[in-house]
Amino acid sequence: MTKSDEASPPRVNEAASIVGIGLAAIGYFVFSLQDATVKWLAVGYPVAQLMFMRAVVILPFCIVFGGVGVVRRALTSPIRLRLVWRAVVLVTAWTAYYTASRDLQLAVLTTIYFSSPLLIAVLAMPFLKERVTGIRWLSLAVGFTGVVIAARPSELGHASAVGLALLAAALWAYANILIRQVVQGESTTVVLFASNLTIAVIGALVMPFVWQPPGAHDLLLMLLVGACGAGGQFLTTAALRRAAATVIAPISFSSLIWAFFLGLAIWGEVPGLTVFVGAALILLSGAVVALGEWRGIRRAPAASAATGD
Numbered sequence: 001m002t003k004s005d006e007a008s009p010p011r012v013n014e015a016a017s018i019v020g021i022g023l024a025a026i027g028y029f030v031f032s033l034q035d036a037t038v039k040w041l042a043v044g045y046p047v048a049q050l051m052f053m054r055a056v057v058i059l060p061f062c063i064v065f066g067g068v069g070v071v072r073r074a075l076t077s078p079i080r081l082r083l084v085w086r087a088v089v090l091v092t093a094w095t096a097y098y099t100a101s102r103d104l105q106l107a108v109l110t111t112i113y114f115s116s117p118l119l120i121a122v123l124a125m126p127f128l129k130e131r132v133t134g135i136r137w138l139s140l141a142v143g144f145t146g147v148v149i150a151a152r153p154s155e156l157g158h159a160s161a162v163g164l165a166l167l168a169a170a171l172w173a174y175a176n177i178l179i180r181q182v183v184q185g186e187s188t189t190v191v192l193f194a195s196n197l198t199i200a201v202i203g204a205l206v207m208p209f210v211w212q213p214p215g216a217h218d219l220l221l222m223l224l225v226g227a228c229g230a231g232g233q234f235l236t237t238a239a240l241r242r243a244a245a246t247v248i249a250p251i252s253f254s255s256l257i258w259a260f261f262l263g264l265a266i267w268g269e270v271p272g273l274t275v276f277v278g279a280a281l282i283l284l285s286g287a288v289v290a291l292g293e294w295r296g297i298r299r300a301p302a303a304s305a306a307t308g309d
Contacts (some may be wrong), residue, residue, distance in 0.1 A: 020243030024251040030257035034228035037221050039101040043087050046210040047098045050225065051091060052203025055196040055224020066189030074194040077186055086178040087198035093171035096164040103161035106263035107271045109282045111150045112162060114282065116169040123177045135288060143285030150278025180240055188237045194280060211235030253282040
């Protein structure tokens with residue numbers, strides 16, 4: 001990657017954006033399942049152990065999909081230091097997020113997290129030189145309004161847990177900007193392998209001090225966390241390769257809907273009316289972006305025909 005490549009934003013066509021939206025929607029469902037499983041395990045196990053196990057499970061998936069050469073490419077990549085830095089940001093964000101999950105309902109936790117898409121849109125302008133259209137700003141504004149309504153900040157207890165969730169949201173926004181900067185320079189599997197290798201190494205250093213032997217059932221759940229992490233990361237990274245960060249950001253709001261269902265099914269958590277109102281606005285936010293991209297595809301053939309291309 002040349003300096004001129006880094007200075008100009010990657011070109012993303014409208015057809016690729018639609019594919020990116022679909023990949024992101026599936027990926028965020030998988031992440032919701034992962035979050036519910038981690039919340040279940042975090043009551044009895046250190047978050048560092050869960051993060052370590054998650055990374056250890058993801059690494060073989062990277063080798064299966066990318067071949068053994070992915071190891072060499074990750075270790076010799078010209079952007080390996082940036083990949084390591086992104087991994088440090090991610091492990092900090094996830095540690096804060098999953099620590100907060102011990103004290104917050106899954107729906108509330110996920111709702112607070114969704115302040116990050118607005119931050120992504122703001123950061124995308126100076127860091128990625130992306131132009132945020134009026135429709136996307138409207139979509140993000142609607143989504144953020146939904147977050148505020150659903151979270152009911154005046155009624156939330158557990159101030160420290162809320163603070164950790166907000167910190168995770170800010171770090172996750174920064175991590176998304178980082179991945180958008182490096183994803184064009186390396187394959188998805190190299191990005192995932194480098195990130196999770198870094199997390200595994202960090203985890204290995206602290207495991208002698210925090211490790212708690214899991215039973216067979218909990219071990220299976222930890223393996224599920226890793227499998228969901230691999231699938232979710234692959235899908236969302238692939239989505240960011242095809243669509244602008246400001247397009248993908250509102251689609252992540254769909255995770256909130258899944259968080260409601262999983263929280264109710266597993267813990268019997270019943271969100272209040274304001275949470276459902278906020279969720280409706282968040283869902284509308286994602287629909288606005290999807291509709292805008294669809295209309296763009298419909299207009300493209302007509303414009304091409306008109307110019308004779």
